[in-house]
Amino acid sequence: MKRKNIIILLWVSLGTTLFFFLFFNQEKTFRNFMITMLLSVMYTFVLGVGNGVINESLNKRFPWSEATKTRAVLSIVSIIIGNFILVYLCNYMNYVVIQKVATTEEFFSPKYGVTNWFMINIALLITAFLHAKGFMEELKKTSKKEVVEQKLIAKSANAQFESLKNQLDPHFLFNSLNVLSSLIDENPGQAQKFTASMSKIYRYVLEQKDKELVTVEDEIEFAKTYCDLLKTRFEDSVDFVFEVSKEDLRKYVVPLSLQLLLENCIKHNFATSSKPLIIRIFSDGDILCIENNLQVREQIKESSGIGLANIVQRYSLLTKRNVFIEKAEDYFKVKLPMLANKPNIVNAKPDDEYKTYKKAQKRVKEIKDFYTNLISYCIVIPFLIFINLYTNSKSHWFWFPMLGWGVGVASHAFQVFGIGESWQDKKIREIMNKDKK
Structure with missing residues (x-):
């Protein structure tokens, strides 16, 4: 156990000792004070350490963030059984061993049943509060962790996207200068026209390179301008055909x-x-195709593959749809996905993921409501027992609210952790799967 928790238990023991000694002890003697302190330390440390061990064991094997349903059920079962045993142990040591006001037979008789039940409810109240507090702390840590992870993913994706886009400037400029170098020797007049047109095209490159996506219309217009440059050099050796539907x-x-x-x-x-x-x-459906007849040129130097790899990687950051490449004996085709809307670099949360998030949020609220109900039960019932025994010890009417509300709490637990929405969803999926077959 951590030093901080031990110090807290010591302060609780001291506070409990002073409270019972000053208000419930008629003889203010040093002996009675020491007995009260001994009992307070015993109850505080046995219940505190015992429940702490149970909680830490459950945290290691069944963390709240990984097994919420299982952990909640085990928490309820463990705190009831654990506190039942620990309270009976402390009361036995108190009444039979230390104060010697009862025999073993008397202690386990109905005479001490109400006392034991009262102490168990007090212990359950404190323990339920601590488990609920642990649940909220774990939920808070998990939420912070997810936020940090999402920020790291976003930063990584943005950095990767920027790196890919920065490849475009030198790549385009290098290839354009190669074309211009060839034209200077072959046709100086065409080289001048090419230089003027290249400045216009490069302006488009500078305008669009910071964008994630552009319309097909803008890209087609730019491609036509670029094709005019290529026609300037290759004349009748190259022919371009554009067949893109207006709706695309x-x-x-x-x-x-x-x-x-x-x-x-x-x-x-x-x-x-x-x-x-x-x-x-x-265009072919929601695919933009670029196809050419295959007339492979012998390459002295192996291609770096920057252009095609750049496109593939940029698409992978924007959508789950892939870029497809077809190569046959007489043609080569690249298929680019056309997107109906603009996604972010880090994909927005899909509908199914959003639904899962909302469902998880609702689930957390259900668990919180149950613990609120349980804590209220553990507070009110012991208070009613005290009022009943203090005012009229012969008529034990507290059994009615205790049992009635207890059934309600048990039903609530069964609904949240037994046959709640998860059970209904499971049955719905089973029926749907049968219908599909």
Whole structure:
């Protein structure tokens, strides 16, 4: 047990000693004070340490955050059985061994039954409060831990996304300068036009590179402008076909994806007037396809694969839908998912996850309500017993509220931890599965 808990138990023992010595002890002698202190220390440490051991054992094997239902049931059972044993042990030591006001037979007779039951309820009250406090502390720790984890995931995803986007500038500039270098030697006039057009295209790159998604319409317009540049160099050797339906223009794709894929088509295939390279950009359902006839060029240097890998990774951060690649003997095709709306970099909580969160929140409220009911029972019933015995010891009317409310508490526990909504959901799923078969 921690030193802090021992100090707390000592203070509780001292406070209990002073309370009983000053208000319930007629002879204010040193001997009576020491007996009262001995009894207070015994009750405090036996009940405190005993319940502490039970609570710590349950925390290790059945943490609140991992097995809430099992832990709640075990907590209820353990505090009832544990306190029943511990209270009887303390009362036996008090009345039979220390004060010697009763024999063993008298202690286990109905004469001391009310006293034992009163003490058990007091112990249950304190223990139920401590278990509820432990539950709330564990819930608070778990919530903080989840918030920290989500922040780390968000920071990691943002950092990764920024890193991927930063690859676009040098990649685009490097490939454009390669094209420009070739044009300077082949056709200086076209090189000047290419330089002017490249400045316009690079402006688009700078505008869009910080965006997660752009509309298909914007990306198609940019791709057409970029295709004009390629036509400037390759003339009749390259042909572009755009067949994107109007309703798909409002959907979203990752920015510069078409430009990167067009670069790949030119880079990995040869194009001549007799064997032109035909590149088709068309929509197929919610897929944007970029397809070219396969005319593989011999590569002196192995490709780095930055362009396609960049697109795949950016899509993986934005959606669960994948980028597909098809390669046949006569064609090469890349399929880009078109998204109907803009998700965040760290995907927003889906409907099923949100429902699960709300269900868990409702579950926590049910457990809190049950512990409130249990604590209220443990407070009110001992008070009623005290009032009944103090005013009229012959008529024990406290049994009626004690048993009636006790049945209610038991029913509440059975509902929360026995056949609550989880049981209903399980049965519903079983019936639905049978119907599907």
